[in-house]
Amino acid sequence: MRAALVIAAKDLRQRLRDRTAIVVAVIAPFGLAAIFSMLLGGTDDPISFTYAYADADGSEITAGLREGGLAALEEAGIATVVEADSPDAARDLVDDGEADAALIVPSGFGAALVAGQGADLEIVGSTDAGFATQVLGAVAEGFVAEVEAVRLSVATAAEALAEPPSPERFAELAERAAATSSPIRVEPVAVDVRQMSSTTFYAASMAIFFLFFTAQFGVLSLLAERRVGTLPRLAAAPIPSWSIVLGKAIGSFVLGIVAMAVLVTASSFLLGAEWGNPFGVALLVLGAVLSAMGITALIATLARTEEQAGGWNSIVAVTMGILGGTFFDLGQGPEALAILSRITPHAWFLEGLDILSAPSAGPAELAVPVAFLVGIGLVTGAIGLARARSLVVRR
């Protein structure tokens, strides 16, 4: 075991000095994930606007606007409302860029409504924040519609009476109309949604896609040792031949795990990817690294030369990447493709992360994807390692 660790340490030192390993293992997948996320992912950032609010009327009716629609936006985390002292102050906040839009209630607004006269609400929007202005407009329209509904209710009730109601009675009718709840309600229902964000998807896709290039370093280095002539010297050393193969495997494993850990961490902090439960992610990464090592070892040991092995592994990595859904959503393709994708570790890895994207999901829900990943790794790896040993022991 000591010899295997010595060989693994030597391999890792070589790989670190060979900058291409760092490029393939970390820089390329992270860079592509960032580019794909920017180009194709849209935005996953939560909506957050800042609104200025100035109430020059100060009536009981306009208090409903502040405590109703605007307060609801604040509670939903969609907006922050800054109360301005005057309409001009509200406009200034928008002009200075401190607010995306402003809602201004002019003086006499409430009285005009009660009198059944026209009244205007003023919305001032920043040119850079059209969506924020639209949302604020919708809130204002909702408020106006509600006031209009109350007014119609009172008017209808007054029409039905034999004689005009007294002002006290009129106010009572208005209060009752406003307090009446709508018979139709739309209730948001919290569900355990399983949907990776686009940033997470591209980070995960590129991570496992390039993992297949990273994981092949061990077996390729065995072929390189044969090419440069160091393999006979290793075989002549007083160590078991399996320790040479094990050393190569350990080197690949460490490189794969470190590369994935760096990608998960970097994409979380720099791109905002949300990988999910850390223990679950660790299990999936472990399974993905094992499966990538197994498949690349099997492919590479069928080749005669380092170049041939690298070429074959590239073909397999790209084919499996496409088939496994690392470049597009398999749900958009034919069903047969989705079924076929199950032979690839890529699909199981992404499936596992999709499971983890549900807020309550943890390692326990990952039994199937992890079992497939580890199974693929063990089967192909056992064959690959047996074949790799035949490279060390010449017959």
Next chain:
Amino acid sequence: MATDRATAAPILACSELRKSFGDRVAVDGVSFAIAPSETYGLLGPNGAGKTTTISMICGTLVRDGGTVHVAGQPVDVGAVEAKRHIGYVPQDLAIYPELSARENLRFFGQLYGLGGADLKHRVDEILETIGLTDRADERTDGFSGGMKRRLNIGIGLLNRPRLLVLDEPTVGVDPQSRNAILASVEELGRQGMAILYTTHYMEEAERLCDRVGIIDSGQIKAEGTRRQLVGLIGQKDRVDLTASGELEAAADALRGLDGVDEATPHEGGIGILVTDARSILPRLLEVVSAAGASVNGVEIVEPDLEAVFLHLTGRALRD
């Protein structure tokens, strides 16, 4: 020293080694032994079976038959104990270009079980021996060919081996580095290390080796000291004629002359073994011309291992 060697248990004893690759027989019943502090040379042309033999001795190639013992321990591909006694210097430059000389030595030292202060001391010692102390921490891909060769040999010495196996260590080396390597091997021999040295350079075998095994077509044709081997063909002189034209016919005609033991045509001339070169030379030239060949040059040499090889195999080492 000769008496000690004769009575001491051999450091290396290999018997009836056999190896085939498909239908091609690479090694066919090779047997020899090396005594402590003896330098033994395997002399033969490219493809004679030298490297295959060495690979089986070092346990890097599975053999078809035969036995190998080093320091009394059986050697096989999985033999860990016996391999501790072997220092192996492969023909190729078996070093890592991305690592420094010191890192290369440390890595292989660790594989041989060295560690801690012992490893550091031994690495420093080897760097001093091979003259690379000043360049110890530089990557080896910036080294000259000679420096790489020295490091290649230094790695083989790390474990203080009882048997040092050198597989054609001077191939592709400039004359100055070659001479330095030969001097190093001579010094190691003087220090009492048993050495197995393969080469296709006759002069290297003559300079370094206490005994030489002449190998061709996977078989050892003869072995012994230089004097013993030369004795196999008598005290003959060798005449090398640089010639063109009817070389085969000339060689046939030469074989019919009294005093001519062998006449072997080769590309660019004829090699001739004679009892007394100086007295017979005019007659040789006359016969060759009469057979239709033109002589462009003549060289007379004392009997050497090249002549022995020619005698034993019917062809030159360079063929």
